[in-house]
Amino acid sequence: MSKRIFSGIQPTGIIHLGNYFGAIYNWLELQKEYDSIFSIVDLHALTVHQDPKKLNRNIYDLAKIYIASGLDPKKNIVFRQSDVKEHVELGWFLNCVTPIAELERMTQYKDKSEQHKQNVNSGLFTYPCLMAADILLYDTNVVPVGEDQLQHVELARTIAKKFNNLYGDVFILPEGKINKVSARLKGLDNPEKKMSKSATSENNYIALSDDSDLIRKKIKKAVTDSGTDIKFDPNKRPALANLMTIYHLVTGKEAPEIEKEFKGKGYGDFKSELAERVVEFVEPIQKKFNSISDKEIDSILADGAQRAKKLAEKKMEQVRKVIGL
Ligand code: AMP
Ligand code: TRP
Numbered sequence: 260m261s262k263r264i265f266s267g268i269q270p271t272g273i274i275h276l277g278n279y280f281g282a283i284y285n286w287l288e289l290q291k292e293y294d295s296i297f298s299i300v301d302l303h304a305l306t307v308h309q310d311p312k313k314l315n316r317n318i319y320d321l322a323k324i325y326i327a328s329g330l331d332p333k334k335n336i337v338f339r340q341s342d343v344k345e346h347v348e349l350g351w352f353l354n355c356v357t358p359i360a361e362l363e364r365m366t367q368y369k370d371k372s373e374q375h376k377q378n379v380n381s382g383l384f385t386y387p388c389l390m391a392a393d394i395l396l397y398d399t400n401v402v403p404v405g406e407d408q409l410q411h412v413e414l415a416r417t418i419a420k421k422f423n424n425l426y427g428d429v430f431i432l433p434e435g436k437i438n439k440v441s442a443r444l445k446g447l448d449n450p451e452k453k454m455s456k457s458a459t460s461e462n463n464y465i466a467l468s469d470d471s472d473l474i475r476k477k478i479k480k481a482v483t484d485s486g487t488d489i490k491f492d493p494n495k496r497p498a499l500a501n502l503m504t505i506y507h508l509v510t511g512k513e514a515p516e517i518e519k520e521f522k523g524k525g526y527g528d529f530k531s532e533l534a535e536r537v538v539e540f541v542e543p544i545q546k547k548f549n550s551i552s553d554k555e556i557d558s559i560l561a562d563g564a565q566r567a568k569k570l571a572e573k574k575m576e577q578v579r580k581v582i583g584l
Contacts, residue, residue: 260294261292261293261294262293262294262400262401263293263294263295263296263397263398263399263400263401264286264289264293264294264295264296264399264400264401264402264403264436265295265296265297265298265393265394265397265399265402265433266282266286266296266297266298266402266403266404267297267298267299267300267303267340267393268282268283268299268300268321269300269301269303269304270299270300270301270304270314270317270318270320270321271304271307271309271317271456272313272317272456273456273464273466273467273468274321274324274466274467274468275454275455275456275464275465275466275467276444276454276464276465276467276505276508276537277405277443277444277453277454277455277464278405278456279328279467280438280441280444280505280508281404281405281406281437281438281441281442281443281444282403282404282405283324283325283328283330284328284438284441284508285403285436285438285441286330286403287328287329287330289401289403290330290331290334290335293400293401295334295335295336296335296336296338296397296399296567297325297330297335297336297337297338298337298338298339298340298393298567299318299321299322299325299337299338299339299340299560300340300390300393301314301318301339301340301341302340302341302346302347302389303340303386303389303390304317305382306371306380306382306383306386307375307378307383308378318339319553319556320548322337322339322556322559322560323548323551323556324467324544324548325337326547326551326555326556326559327544327545327547327548327551328544332559332562332563336563336566336567337559337560337563338560338563338564338566338567339560339563339564340393342560342563342564342567342568343396343564343567343568343571345396345568345571345572345574345575346389346392346393346396346571347389347392348575349392349395349396349574349575349578350385350388350389350391350392352392352422352578352582353388353391353392353395353418353422354385354388356418356421356422356425357385357387357388357391357414357418357421361414361417361418362384362385362387362388362414365387365410365411365414366407366410367386367407367410367411368383368384368386368387371383372384374457387411387414387415388418390411390415391411391414391415391418391419394412394415394433395415395418395419395422395430395431395433395574396570396571396574396575397567397570397571397574398430398431398570398574399431399433400431400433400434401433401434401435401436402415402433402434402435402436403435403436403437403438404435404436404437405437405441405442405443405453406437406442406443406453407443407453408435409435409437412433412434412435413435415433416432416433416434419431419432419433420432426581426582427581429577429578429581440504440507440508441504441508444501444504444505445497445498445501446458446463446464447462447463447464447465447477447478447480447481447482447501447502448460448462448463448480448481448482449463449482450482450484450497450498450500450501451497461477462477462480462481464477465477465478465537465541467541467544467545467548468545468548469541471538471542474534474537474538474541475531475534475538478502478530478533478534478537479530479531479534481498481502481530482498483498483499483502483526484496484497484498484499486499487525487526488521488522488525489503489517489518489521489522489524489525489526489529490518491503491514491517491518499526502529502530502533503517505533505537506529506532506533506536509536509537509539509540510536
């Protein structure tokens with residue numbers, strides 16, 4: 260039996276190059292060799308209040324991005340988390356074996372509760388238990404994510420061990436997997452921080468849905484370091500290194516080759532070339548995105564839910580039994 264991967268993205272609006280290269284891009288390769296499940300994790304999105312109409316739209320759009328990027332919904336399971344109620348049920352059981360102190364250590368919780376001081380709800384706090392449920396429900400071996408999610412995957416492993424100690428060998432211990440090059444793309448307006456959907460300025464990120472002119476504008480505005488030549492040096496010139504990483508990701512060219520290409524040229528030339536390469540990269544995804552109807556998504560998600568449910572129901576029978584329910 261081939262090993263299984265599970266991963267997901269929250270339907271909270273745009274998908275930026277960080278999400279794309281940190282997550283989806285790696286899934287495209289992994290789907291070839293793993294038994295793969297990709298979820299639209301809508302329940303996770305609710306830790307921040309979502310406008311109901313927008314949330315619904317975002318779910319369809321994220322599913323379209325999955326398909327437009329090249330995930331195969333026939334070979335893999337592509338489904339919406341809230342369609343499989345077992346996630347919530349297992350999430351509760353895992354809540355009951357997870358020490359509060361473990362949850363308090365989570366960097367994302369600390370950052371987000373600082374960011375949304377007026378809405379530090381308990382969902383935000385126990386979110387890693389729901390994420391652990393997503394992963395453990397499907398006997399997942401490997402969880403491909405961006406770097407910011409590794410801590411949550413490690414906690415899922417800790418929770419699985421804890422549960423297994425109490426009830427016997429029920430869960431497979433999952434491992435996180437990142438792509439070192441793209442695990443943490445930085446904001447275009449601030450190379451100290453990760454590129455983020457919740458950034459205050461939209462100049463922080465390039466969204467897959469940005470049109471050509473907006474992409475050109477944002478790259479032109481991207482901050483750069485002191486220096487003039489094109490040299491890959493993440494320590495001394497993190498802003499340029501981030502842009503060169505994006506150049507590498509959209510063209511496949513390695514840093515020395517990029518340096519050679521821009522020998523004798525400056526930031527301006529590099530940025531205009533980068534903008535054109537990014538435009539070229541996102542265009543086919545946008546075209547495909549626009550060609551997919553909501554109806555097609557309905558049928559993909561219905562099929563995915565049915566297949567996911569089969570696996571989830573079987574696992575939950577086992578879980579309820581060992582717990583004594
Ligand atoms: P989210 O949008 O928070 O659901 O994240 C979806 C996926 O994108 C997760 O695997 C994240 O780790 C990944 N991700 C988010 N931001 C970045 C970033 N700036 N660089 C690389 N990966 C990222
Ligand atoms: N928490 C992840 C994020 O914010 C999304 C997510 C939810 C996830 N459940 C998951 C990722 C299970 C991998 C596996 O990006």
